[in-house]
Amino acid sequence: MKSVRTLSVAPSLLCLLLVAGCGGQAITPTAQPGAVSPVATDTGTLNGTLTVFAAASLKDAFDAMVNGLKEKGMSDVTYNYAGSQALVAQLGQGAKADVFASADAKSMEAAIVAGAVMSGTQQVLATNKLVVITARGDTPKVTTLKDLAKPGIKLDLAGPSVPAGNYALQALDKLSSDPAYGSDFKARALANVVSREDNVRQVLSKVQLGEADAGIVYATDAKAKPMPGRIMRPVPLGVGTIEIPDQYNVTALYYIAPVKDAPHPQAAKGFIEYVLSGEGQQVLASYGFGRAVQSK
Amino acid sequence: MERERIGSIARGKAGARAWDQPKQQWGRIVGNAALGLVVALFLGFLTLPVVALLLRVPVEALWSYTSNPIVLDALGLSLLTTLLSLALMLLLGTPVAYMLARYSFAGKHVLDTLVELPLVMPPAVAGVALLLAFGRHGLLGSVLEGAGLDLAFSTAAVVLAQVFVASPFYIKAARSAFQNVPVELDESAATEGAGRWARFQKIVLPLALPGMAGGAIMAWARSLGEFGATILFAGNFQGRTQTMPLAIYTALESDLNAAIVLSAILVVASFALLITFKVLSGRQLDVVGLGQ
Numbered sequence: 001m002k003s004v005r006t007l008s009v010a011p012s013l014l015c016l017l018l019v020a021g022c023g024g025q026a027i028t029p030t031a032q033p034g035a036v037s038p039v040a041t042d043t044g045t046l047n048g049t050l051t052v053f054a055a056a057s058l059k060d061a062f063d064a065m066v067n068g069l070k071e072k073g074m075s076d077v078t079y080n081y082a083g084s085q086a087l088v089a090q091l092g093q094g095a096k097a098d099v100f101a102s103a104d105a106k107s108m109e110a111a112i113v114a115g116a117v118m119s120g121t122q123q124v125l126a127t128n129k130l131v132v133i134t135a136r137g138d139t140p141k142v143t144t145l146k147d148l149a150k151p152g153i154k155l156d157l158a159g160p161s162v163p164a165g166n167y168a169l170q171a172l173d174k175l176s177s178d179p180a181y182g183s184d185f186k187a188r189a190l191a192n193v194v195s196r197e198d199n200v201r202q203v204l205s206k207v208q209l210g211e212a213d214a215g216i217v218y219a220t221d222a223k224a225k226p227m228p229g230r231i232m233r234p235v236p237l238g239v240g241t242i243e244i245p246d247q248y249n250v251t252a253l254y255y256i257a258p259v260k261d262a263p264h265p266q267a268a269k270g271f272i273e274y275v276l277s278g279e280g281q282q283v284l285a286s287y288g289f290g291r292a293v294q295s296k
Numbered sequence: 297m298e299r300e301r302i303g304s305i306a307r308g309k310a311g312a313r314a315w316d317q318p319k320q321q322w323g324r325i326v327g328n329a330a331l332g333l334v335v336a337l338f339l340g341f342l343t344l345p346v347v348a349l350l351l352r353v354p355v356e357a358l359w360s361y362t363s364n365p366i367v368l369d370a371l372g373l374s375l376l377t378t379l380l381s382l383a384l385m386l387l388l389g390t391p392v393a394y395m396l397a398r399y400s401f402a403g404k405h406v407l408d409t410l411v412e413l414p415l416v417m418p419p420a421v422a423g424v425a426l427l428l429a430f431g432r433h434g435l436l437g438s439v440l441e442g443a444g445l446d447l448a449f450s451t452a453a454v455v456l457a458q459v460f461v462a463s464p465f466y467i468k469a470a471r472s473a474f475q476n477v478p479v480e481l482d483e484s485a486a487t488e489g490a491g492r493w494a495r496f497q498k499i500v501l502p503l504a505l506p507g508m509a510g511g512a513i514m515a516w517a518r519s520l521g522e523f524g525a526t527i528l529f530a531g532n533f534q535g536r537t538q539t540m541p542l543a544i545y546t547a548l549e550s551d552l553n554a555a556i557v558l559s560a561i562l563v564v565a566s567f568a569l570l571i572t573f574k575v576l577s578g579r580q581l582d583v584v585g586l587g588q
Contacts, residue, residue, distance in 0.1 A: 089549045154449060156531075161550045194449035195531030196538075198546070206531070210433045211448045231433040 050077045050267045051096065053087040055103035055163065055254065056199035057128065057218045060225075061287040062101075068279055074267060083162040083199035084108075091116035091259065098268035101125055101256040101275075103163035103200075103218075108255040115260065122257035125275060127290030129219040129249050130164075130171050133203075133239040135210040142214040145242060146181065149188035156195050156203045156212035164200035167250045168216035174248040208237045218252060220288040254289075346563060353560045354553045361557040369535040370543035370558060377451060377539060378519045381458035385515055388459075389467045390508070394496075396467070397474030415464040422460055423528025430456065431529075453530035454537050458519035465518050469511020473504035510576040517569045520562065 054062055059081045069077055080087070080097070084107035091097060092114035100117055102108045111117040134142045141153050148155060158165030172186040182188075194212060197203045203215040208227055226238035256275065258268040274280045281291055354361070361367055395401075396408060414422060428434045432441070432448050440447060447453045477500050485495050523541035530537040532546060540558050547555040 083549070085549045159532075159546060159549075193533065194536075195533045196546070197532065198549075209427070209431065211427070211431055211531075231428065231431075 048076070048264060050074060050098050050264050050271060051080065052077060052099045052101065052271065053080045053082075053091065053095075053097045053259075054099075054101040055084045055087070055107075056081045056201045057103055057164065057221055058101055058126075058254070059201065061126075061220070061284045061289060062275075064283050064287070065275065065280060068283065069271070069274060072270060072274055074270060074274075077271070081199075081201075083158065083164075085110070085159075085161040085163070086198060087111075088114060088116070096263055097259045098262040098264045099256065099271050100259050101254060103128070103252060103254055104166065105253055105255060106166065107163060108257065111257070117257045118260050122255045123272070123276065124292040125254040125256040126281075126284045126292055128252040128254065128288075129290075130167055130216055130244050130252070131219045131222045132214055132242040132244060133207050133217055133222050134214045134242060135207050135212065136236075136238055136240060137210065140213075140240060142242070145175065145244065145248075148192065148214060149181075149185050151188075151192070153192050153213045154194045154211070155189060155192040156197060156206045156215040157193050158200050158203055158217075159196040159198060162197070162199060163252065164203070164216070164218060165196065167252055170250045171216065171244055171248055174250075178248070204239070207239050223288050251290075254292075349556065349559055349563060352556050354556065357553060358557065361554060364554060364557075366534060366538075366543055366547065366551075367554055367558055370538055370540045371561065373451070373454075373535060373538065374520060374540040377454045377458060378516055380455045381462060381519045382512060382516050384455065384459050385463045385466045386512060389463050390470060393467045393470035393508075394474055394500075397471045411467050412464045414461050415468075417461075419461055419522065419524030420528060423457065423525035426453075426457060426460060426525060426529040449531040449533065449537060451530075451536055454526050454539060457525035457529050458522045461522055461525055462515040462518040466508075466511040466515035469514065470504070470508045473507025473511070474500065476507065477503045506576045510573050513569050513573045513576065517566050517573075520565065520569075 084102040088107050088110045108122050112119045134140055157168050175181045176183055176186040200217050203217050204221045206212045207215040222241045262268045430447050481499055532538050532542050544555045544558045
C-alpha cells in the first residue's frame with residue numbers, strides 16, 4: 001500500500017517543485033496547434049498570462065512592445081528570455097509556452113523536431129547583423145577586426161550551439177577566407193576565446209565589465225543601454241563597437257511561431273500578428289533590427 | 297516502533313494497561329502508519345530523482361561518452377581544481393580552525409562568523425562578490441595586474457571560487473575535531489617537556505585527524521558541485537574553466553546523454569564521499585571515547 005502511494009504521489013510532488021518539467025505528456029501529435037478562429041475580433045483577447053519564449057537578443061525590443069500590446073488587449077504577457085538553444089531545450093522538456101521566437105532557423109527547426117512547434121507555422125520575424133564590441137578603457141586592446149587574432153587578448157563568444165555563437169563562427173570563417181586576414185585568422189581568434197556564454201547578453205555583460213577585451217554580438221546588443229552600475233574604473237559601463245563589413249558579416253534571421261498546444265492559441269496568434277504588423281516592425285527597427293522581408 | 301515498545305515496557309504498568317485498551321492501541325497503529333507514510337513519501341521524493349537519473353544513463357553508449365572530449369575535459373578539470381582547492385583549504389584552513397578551537401581572543405566571534413559566512417551566502421552572490429574583488433576591474437584588479445596575475449577566465453579563478461564556498465565545511469569540522477582533543481592530554485605532555493609543535497604533531501593532530509578528514513571530504517564534495525560562483529566568476533570554457541557542473545548545464549542544451557553521464561558520475565562520486573565521511577565520523581567518536 002505504502003509503496004504504491006509513494007510512487008503515485010511523488011511524481012506529482014516533483015511536478016509542483018519543478019514546474020517546467022511536467023508538461024511532457026501534454027504534447028500529443030493529434031493536437032491542433034495555433035487553431036485559427038474565424039472570429040477576427042476575438043483574436044487578440046487574452047485571459048490568463050501569455051507566455052513568450054524569446055531569444056535573449058530580442059529582450060529590449062519585445063519589452064518595448066508592452067504598450068502596443070496593451071492596446072490590443074494583451075496586457076499580461078510574460079517573457080522568458082534565454083539563448084534560443086536553451087529555450088528549445090526547455091520546450092522539448094515540456095515547458096508551457098504560447099509563442100517561440102528564435103534567433104536562427106536552426107533553433108526553430110530543432111523546436112519542430114522536438115515537437116514543440118508545428119512545421120510551416122514559423123515566420124521570419126526580423127533580421128540582424130553582427131558587430132565586434134570592445135571593452136572601454138584608456139588603452140583599448142582591440143581597435144580593429146584584425147586585433148581579434150592578436151595573441152593575448154580575451155575574446156568572449158556565445159557557445160557554438162547558441163545562435164549568436166554559431167553566426168560568429170560563420171563570420172570568422174568568412175574573414176579567414178580573405179587573404180588580408182589570413183587563412184589562420186579564425187584559428188588564431190578562437191585561441192583567444194576565454195568563455196563560451198549561454199546567451200549573447202552574457203557576452204555583452206562580460207565585455208561591459210571589462211573582464212573580456214572583446215566579444216562578438218548582434219548590432220542590436222551593441223546599441224543597448226549600458227548596464228547601470230560601477231566598477232573600479234573611471235569610465236562608465238558600456239562598450240565600443242567595431243563594424244564587421246557586409247562581405248564578412250552574416251544575416252541573422254529571426255523566426256517566430258506559435259507553440260503547439262499553447263495554452264492561449266488565440267492570444268499567441270494575436271501576439272505574432274502584432275510583432276509582424278507595421279507597428280511591431282517599427283519597434284523592432286527602432287532597436288536596430290532589420291525588417292522581416294521574406295516569410296516562410 | 298522498537299522505541300515505542302521499549303517505551304511502553306519502561307512505563308511498566310501504564311504500558312500494560314494501554315496494551316489492554318484497544319482504543320489506544322488503534323490510535324498508536326494509525327499514528328505509526330501516518331508517520332511511516334510521511335517518511336516513505338519523503339524518502340520517495342528524495343530518492344526518485346536519483347533513481348530517475350540512473351535509469352536514464354545510456355548504458356549502451358556509456359563507453360563512447362567516457363571518451364567524449366567534453367566529458368573527459370570536465371572530469372579532468374574538476375579533479376584538478378578540486379584537489380588544488382582541497383590542498384589550499386587544508387593549508388590555510390587548518391591554522392584558522394586550530395586558532396578558533398584552542399585560543400580565546402578579541403574578535404573571535406567575528407572571525408568565527410566571517411569564516412562561516414560563505415555557508416549561508418548564495419553561490420551566485422559569491423560569484424558577483426569575487427568578480428568585484430578579484431576581477432580585472434575589481435577592488436584588487438589593478439594590484440593583481442601589477443603583479444602579473446590575470447585571474448579573469450582562468451583555472452585559478454575556478455579554484456578561488458571553490459575555496460571560497462567550500463572552506464567553511466572543512467574549517468567547521470576541523471575546529472570541532474581540535475576541540476574534541478582533551479586539553480589535559482596536551483597539558484600533561486607539556487609538563488613533560490614536549491614542545492608546542494611536537495605536541496601538535498604527536499598528540500593533537502593524530503586524534504583530530506579523522507574529524508579533519510571528514511570535514512575535508514565534505515569540503516571536497518562541495519567544491520565538486522560548485523556551479524554558481526564558478527560560472528559567474530570564471531566563465532565557461534571547455535578544458536579551462538568548464539568543470540563538471542558547468543558541462544552538465546551546457547550539455548543539457550545540446551546533448552542530454554552527456555549531461556546524464558556527467559550527472560551520474562557526480563552522483564556516484566558524491567555518494568562515495570558521503571559514505572567515507574560517515575565511516576570517518578564514526579571513527580572520530582571512537583577516538584575520543586564518545587562512540588558506542
